[in-house]
Amino acid sequence: MAKHSIILHRDLFLAAFVWSTAALVAGSFIWLLSDMLWHGASQLSWGFLTTDTENAGRAGGIAPIMVSTLLILTVAMAVATPIGLATAMLISEFIAKDNHFARVLGMSIDVLAGVPSIVFGLFGMAFFSVYLGLGFSILAGGLTLACMALPILIRTIEEGLNAVPDEWRKGAAALGMSRSSALLHILLPTAAPALAAGLMLGIGRAMAETAALIFTSGYVDRMPSSLHDSGRALAVHIYDLSMNVAGGDANAYASALVLVMMLIVINNIALWLAHGLLQKRMSTS
Amino acid sequence: MTSSKLNISSRLHINTLQADTWLRLMLISAATIAAGILLLITLFLLRESWPALLHVGLLRFTSDTGWHPLEGAFNLTPMLIATFAASAGAILIAGPLGVASAVFGHFYASTMTAGIFKRIVALLAGIPSVVFGLWGLTVLVPRIAEWQPPGASLLAGILILVLMVLPTVALTAEAALNAVPESYFRGAKALGISHGGIILHVVIPAARSGIIGGILLATARALGETMAVLMVAGNVVQTPTSPFDPVRVLTANIALEMAYATGDHRAALFVSGLTLMLLVIALATVAGRLGGRLHG
Secondary structure: OHHHHHHHHHHHHHHHHHHHHHHHHHHHHHHHHHHHHHHHOOOOOHHHHHOOEEHHHOEEOOHHHHHHHHHHHHHHHHHHHHHHHHHHHHHHHHOOOOOHHHHHHHHHHHHHHHOOHHHHHHHHHHHHHHHOOOOOOHHHHHHHHHHHHHHHHHHHHHHHHHHOOHHHHHHHHHOOOOHHHHHHHHHHHHHHHHHHHHHHHHHHHHHOOOHHHHOOOOOOOOOOOOOOOOOOOHHHHHHHHHHHOOOOHHHHHHHHHHHHHHHHHHHHHHHHHHHHHHHHHHHOO | OHHHHHHHHHHOOOOHHHHHHHHHHHHHHHHHHHHHHHHHHHHHHHHHHHHHHHHOHHHHHHHOOOEEHHHOEEOOHHHHHHHHHHHHHHHHHHHHHHHHHHHHHHHHOOHHHHHHHHHHHHHHHHOOHHHHHHHHHHHHHHHHHHHOOOOOOHHHHHHHHHHHHHHHHHHHHHHHHHHOOHHHHHHHHHOOOOHHHHHHHHHHHHOHHHHHHHHHHHHHHHHHOOHHHHHHOEOOOOOOOOOOOOEOOHHHHHHHHOOOOOHHHHHHHHHHHHHHHHHHHHHHHHHHHHHHOOOO
């Protein structure tokens, strides 16, 4: 009987712990979100997004910041997408999983995914800014982020290609198609949603980044006139406003709200593409 | 489909093997770039740290009088200790809470509650570190300051890191729990083991390898985190004696000083970057191995 009551108490204790953990996690998230909405939403307006930054960000909007962010992301994705797509196609369609090159490739992609962002920042500064002479520029920042976004891009596209049933490849081969045309005409169009999802996740990763950009694309909050100009990304703007600018908190919260809302939209599109659309394509074949 | 069939027949004369070879070569060169980035990062970190390794030597990074880079003293120990203390504290809290979150979604919540809860964890995982930092700086730090000034402290760093790495633990533990065969649960149920007993003594042990892998990944993330900790931990270079002491972690040190560092000082910052990278790679490798065989 004593044993039974110990078990009963342990089960009750476990249930209480699990439920209170869930309440704690959900509560913290709601606390964070409501603070952001509370402090940020009142500042947020169409004007905030479209006017120039004034007085180091205390006043005015974030138009130049948005433009810089967009340019940095464009550079990053324009460089990362072809390399990521090609690598994913190679891994999934052309080399065996136990091939030596495949193993080295897979391992270096996984390790790259775990490298801390500040290390990417150090590397980007030493390689792109100094060694290649790009200086503090949107180009240097974008290239650094391209390296960072590559692993998630490769893995998402690879998953999409792996989800295409093998029968389709065999069918293509039976029809006498070369592997390249099977890839271009059958596999890639089918896995296109995964490609788009990878792109979205890569953009999400790049957009959330601060540490890798401080020493590569820099702090300048003017409207950039070329890719060689320094440009301040949205995440860097939030950091600078809250740490270095007294009285910048309100605009920091408004910028944070913009950033988080964009990330939520991007992640949801990625999720919808990867799960909804891709599955639907496979099943209606 | 009809259009691609026409395409195929019209192209049959082309030497398909040759087309494959060309594509293959192109893909291999792109993949070589992808694999080369990691090598390039390592080489450049080594190249930039080389002056410090040569002039200062590894020993002085732990034996110098302190971190006074402008006077040529490069002791990294206080910041290493702060980094480990912040990560260890965060993992000690986020580990059990993360596993409990996964258990909640899997065994306790109704399907709908579990769905909502998973969305919350996913959203939490997607919040950028700078936003956690902003919130910690404006909400958490003042609250700690009311209780134990100055507020910006190791504790603030730990609490923010808990929120940041908890989703990593929860999501990997969730995957590990999913991989446990349903028959384990049913078998244990048939033996008359209680609900809590099954979770604690059957399912979690079966999923332990994946859970530990997730915790290691979370540790790597905590060690490498920069912005959030930089914004809330106070950034005083000292060995913490209580959780309320302000501390500076390695990553924050790089972010704060890189802007003006030159010569050996700059190289010393690259040494700390290299150290971090090696630590994180080691953890990620072990985590990958563990995650590979989920219930072995």
